[in-house]
Amino acid sequence: MPEFPKTHRALAIDLPGYGLSDKPLDAKYNFTFYETILEDFLDALDIHDTDLVVHDLGGPVGMFWAVRHPQRVKNIVVLNTLVYPETSWAVKLFLLALRTPGRAPGPHQGRLRPQHQRPPRNRPQAPHPRSPPPPHLRRERPHPPRHRQNHATHPARPPRHRAHRASRLRALFAGG
Structure with a gap:
């Protein structure tokens, strides 16, 4: 985030129960709880329209919140996150728009997409943990003693x- 202050105001939320935040015992840890945290945070700072960047657990929280408050979200960037099967139809529609060429909600999606559609031979090798290493690594790795x-x-x-x-x-x- 060090580059953002030059052009944008960047704020990061440490969700309750994660990172260095407290974990209240009486809270119900569900998406509604986390959406309320996000909304209260933005309201307290008097932020009414935002570029939202969501990651990991913040992904479903931010997407659910953005679908419920579209007037408050200018842009949304979704990084390395998850979606649960019980996701609402509005979030599923939003995700479908992200994957459909020509229907991208934002102008940058077209520029990022080719990087993720490289042919398999150009992708980095990440073998399954139980599979043997690729031949070029196998000869350099000493075998453990039996x-x-x-x-x-x-x-x-x-x-x-x-x-x-x-x-x-x-x-x-x-x-x-």
């Missing part, structure tokens, strides 16, 4: 650590 007895003498450990570890293991198994 048994505890050869852990101290594994070639991936520097010699001084191997000797120290071996002496510690001998002392441990000898009972001292």
Whole structure:
């Protein structure tokens, strides 16, 4: 956010129960609760029209609030968020407009979209955690030792650590 003050006023809300905020025990943690927090925040600062940037849990909160208060939202940027199945039809319609070429609610969507539609071969490799690493990484990664007895003498450990570890293991198994 350090670049925003040059051109915009940027405010960030730490939602209750997240980050460094308190977590009131008597609150009902649902979207209505968080929407009320957002609305009270904007009302307290006398903000009646805003460019809303929503992320993570703030995504559904901001989208639900924007659908209920369209007159108060000039633009909305949705980043890395989620939508629950019980989402209202208005939010679903809004999301459909985001995905439909030519029906984008804002002028910037067309410029951002090609970056997300690259062919699969250009996307960074992010294998499943249980899948083996790609071949170009496999040869550079030492394999972990399979048994505890050869852990101290594994070639991936520097010699001084191997000797120290071996002496510690001998002392441990000898009972001292």
